[in-house]
Amino acid sequence: MTDKNPKPQDSPDSGFINELSEYLNFDGDQWPDDDPDSFVPEHVLTQDNQANEFGASSGSHFEGASSRDVGNEREKKEVIDRVAFKTKSEVEILDDGFKWRKYGKKMVKNSPNPRNYYKCSVDGCAVKKRVERDKDDPSS
DNA sequence: CGAATTTGACCAGCGC
DNA sequence: GCGCTGGTCAAATTCG
Numbered sequence: 001m002t003d004k005n006p007k008p009q010d011s012p013d014s015g016f017i018n019e020l021s022e023y024l025n026f027d028g029d030q031w032p033d034d035d036p037d038s039f040v041p042e043h044v045l046t047q048d049n050q051a052n053e054f055g056a057s058s059g060s061h062f063e064g065a066s067s068r069d070v071g072n073e074r075e076k077k078e079v080i081d082r083v084a085f086k087t088k089s090e091v092e093i094l095d096d097g098f099k100w101r102k103y104g105k106k107m108v109k110n111s112p113n114p115r116n117y118y119k120c121s122v123d124g125c126a127v128k129k130r131v132e133r134d135k136d137d138p139s140s
Numbered sequence: 141c142g143a144a145t146t147t148g149a150c151c152a153g154c155g156c
Numbered sequence: 157g158c159g160c161t162g163g164t165c166a167a168a169t170t171c172g
Contacts, residue, residue: 099144101143101144101145102144102145102146103145103163103164103165103166104146104147104163104164104165105146105147106161106162106163108161108162109161115162117163117164119164121143121144128163128164130163141172142171142172143170143171143172144169144170144171144172145168145169145170145171146167146168146169146170147166147167147168147169148165148166148167148168149164149165149166149167150163150164150165150166151162151163151164151165152161152162152163152164153160153161153162153163154159154160154161154162155158155159155160155161156157156158156159156160
């Protein structure tokens with residue numbers, strides 16, 4: 001963890017900020033391949049085959065920051081952290097420990113399902129989230 | 141009453 | 157240069 005936190009201050013909410021660091025931890029080079037369900041919110045663990053999805057077939061859907069090959073100050077402040085992962089759940093709002101407020105919805109041609117845009121509504125948290133259903137797996 | 145959600149419109153970037 | 161797609165904002169509405 002280096003500069004993952006948008007606001008590395010000693011605010012009273014540094015408690016969940018610290019939690020955020022743990023969630024962003026898998027953006028680095030150490031993906032929990034041996035323990036894919038370690039970063040899965042317990043709320044998602046409603047099925048029994050979800051853990052298998054993470055380590056079996058969906059393990060190649062992870063994409064780290066795209067600004068790695070640049071090696072310059074190109075967009076280091078714009079693209080701080082970009083993590084893509086697939087979860088299997090009936091609900092779109094996964095409780096990562098934060099409050100997500102929906103601010104937009106868009107229909108994408110890539111998928112018959114609408115894409116939702118969420119923003120962290122917690123004070124000091126400027127994280128944005130893009131959530132869309134898998135066209136092959138509406139539950140994902 | 142306040143906060144969250146919804147939906148449409150607007151803007152920017154990219155491809156042709 | 158124009159059109160298209162994706163992303164964000166803002167006003168109105170709904171729910172707690």
